[in-house]
Amino acid sequence: MRITVAGAGNVGLVTAVCFAEAGHQVTCLDTQKERIEILEKGHSPFFEPGLEPLLEKNLANGQLRFSTSPKQAYRDAEIIFIAVGTPEKKDGAVDLSYIYIASYHIAENIENDVIVCTKSTVPVGTNEIIKQIFQNRKPHHLKVDVVSNPEFLREGSAIMDFYLGDRIVIGADNPEAASIIEQLYLPLKIPIVVTDIRSAEMIKYASNAFLATKISFINEIANLCEKVGANIEEVSYGMGLDKRIGPNHLHPGIGYGGSCFPKDTKALVQLAGNVQHPFELLESVIKVNQHQHSLLVRKAKEMLGSLQGKKAALLGLAFKPETDDIREAVSLTIIKELLEEGSLVTAYDPIAIPNAHKLIGNSIEYTTNIREALKGADFAFIATEWDQIKHLPFDAYMTYMKEPIIFDGRNCYSLKDIQRYPITYVSIGRPTISTVKSAQRL
Numbered sequence: 037m038r039i040t041v042a043g044a045g046n047v048g049l050v051t052a053v054c055f056a057e058a059g060h061q062v063t064c065l066d067t068q069k070e071r072i073e074i075l076e077k078g079h080s081p082f083f084e085p086g087l088e089p090l091l092e093k094n095l096a097n098g099q100l101r102f103s104t105s106p107k108q109a110y111r112d113a114e115i116i117f118i119a120v121g122t123p124e125k126k127d128g129a130v131d132l133s134y135i136y137i138a139s140y141h142i143a144e145n146i147e148n149d150v151i152v153c154t155k156s157t158v159p160v161g162t163n164e165i166i167k168q169i170f171q172n173r174k175p176h177h178l179k180v181d182v183v184s185n186p187e188f189l190r191e192g193s194a195i196m197d198f199y200l201g202d203r204i205v206i207g208a209d210n211p212e213a214a215s216i217i218e219q220l221y222l223p224l225k226i227p228i229v230v231t232d233i234r235s236a237e238m239i240k241y242a243s244n245a246f247l248a249t250k251i252s253f254i255n256e257i258a259n260l261c262e263k264v265g266a267n268i269e270e271v272s273y274g275m276g277l278d279k280r281i282g283p284n285h286l287h288p289g290i291g292y293g294g295s296c297f298p299k300d301t302k303a304l305v306q307l308a309g310n311v312q313h314p315f316e317l318l319e320s321v322i323k324v325n326q327h328q329h330s331l332l333v334r335k336a337k338e339m340l341g342s343l344q345g346k347k348a349a350l351l352g353l354a355f356k357p358e359t360d361d362i363r364e365a366v367s368l369t370i371i372k373e374l375l376e377e378g379s380l381v382t383a384y385d386p387i388a389i390p391n392a393h394k395l396i397g398n399s400i401e402y403t404t405n406i407r408e409a410l411k412g413a414d415f416a417f418i419a420t421e422w423d424q425i426k427h428l429p430f431d432a433y434m435t436y437m438k439e440p441i442i443f444d445g446r447n448c449y450s451l452k453d454i455q456r457y458p459i460t461y462v463s464i465g466r467p468t469i470s471t472v473k474s475a476q477r478l
């Protein structure tokens with residue numbers, strides 16, 4: 037089929053590349069000229085494992101092309117995926133302006149009947165507004181069907197998620213349009229759920245809100261474990277064996293970040309408020325998460341007193357491993373708090389430094405060498421569970437730091453392993469190991 041994808045971001049580009057790989061003729065459109073120039077050279081503007089080879093291949097064999105021209109991209113498309121950003125507004129509501137602009141462009145440039153699938157995460161009712169836009173602006177003789185097709189991929193495993201996702205959700209009020217989109221996905225052999233449009237929109241928000249709830253829940257249990265002398269590792273393992281609970285998203289830490297959970301949970305709270313149904317549970321989930329973001333700096337202050345003038349090594353900037361995305365990354369909160377305390381921060385990350393630098397400039401130092409970050413540091417904070425950090429020999433902390441004091445926000449190390457070394461180790465929901473006497477107060 038002739039497919040056009042609006043938006044060459046994490047969702048749009050992966051969608052475009054994977055449908056091209058499946059043999060469709062795909063055009064990927066973005067409004068950012070520089071982004072399209074990078075893509076036309078066969079490079080991805082962001083890091084996603086496995087994406088670039090597929091991009092290069094499909095660009096070379098002509099299955100995939102890029103454009104900044106809505107006319108060229110939409111003119112003869114049979115299916116259009118909208119995958120533009122839906123960022124958060126200051127009040128927590130969703131900024132739908134990119135969705136509406138993309139819809140205007142589609143309405144003004146199509147020359148065939150078309151099915152428009154919304155992949156972007158949009159509040160319940162948005163696809164009806166999109167339909168209205170087409171109703172008002174499209175050429176009268178053309179038929180436009182609107183389908184909700186929310187995306188569930190995870191950054192860092194997006195290609196795998198395209199091929200091996202848990203489900204595909206298709207929300208439509210026209211069974212014919214639903215069936216065409218179903219055919220498109222059928223070769224993937226992933227369970228397909230066909231619903232009405234509003235339910236499809238809700239499935240996306242409810243799923244993210246539920247996962248965020250699981251994370252905040254286990255983090256609260258971890259905080260309690262610390263107070264009552266239990267070990268969260270054993271607790272979450274014991275809980276996760278219960279099939280009704282399951283082991284996923286029961287890993288404690290310093291809270292969720294990224295481009296989806298924070299904004300989607302707030303958007304659902306807004307949506308509930310708009311229909312006079314206060315979503316108190318989700319409000320608490322958000323509050324617990326915000327509190328969790330500050331946990332490491334609070335622990336450091338409790339243990340070490342003033343952090344003024346101290347050198348901090350911050351290990352990990354990306355909001356999670358295998359991505360260079362720093363949107364709503366917990367590392368940013370830690371940096372802000374450390375700078376407010378008067379600490380000097382050197383951050384390590386294997387790939388996210390350019391994105392961090394764009395946002396916070398030279399307020400901290402950066403390095404892609406962990407040992408460099410640890411050199412002369414008074415304490416280290418682990419914000420992202422990169423393999424490079426998980427597999428760092430413990431000797432490195434002892435060799436390079438002033439005193440090996442680690443505040444681990446992702447429970448990267450086993451207590452059994454680390455307690456064999458003279459390292460002070462503070463993690464989440466587990467007993468603190470403090471073997472260095474002077475570490476009690478710097």
Ligand SMILES: NC(=O)c1ccc[n+]([C@@H]2O[C@H](COP(=O)([O-])OP(=O)(O)OC[C@H]3O[C@@H](n4cnc5c(N)ncnc54)[C@H](O)[C@@H]3O)[C@@H](O)[C@H]2O)c1
Binds near residue numbers: 066119
């Ligand atoms: N990132 C994820 O992991 C993820 C997962 C599932 C769902 N989502 C949802 O998918 C949507 C897209 O997310 P993302 O992370 O890919 O966003 P992104 O910000 O990485 O990319 C959006 C892209 O759309 C482009 N764009 C904006 N207006 C446009 C227009 N009118 N025409 C063409 N391109 C336009 C932007 O220039 C940008 O490159 C959001 O609604 C998000 O919530 C994201």
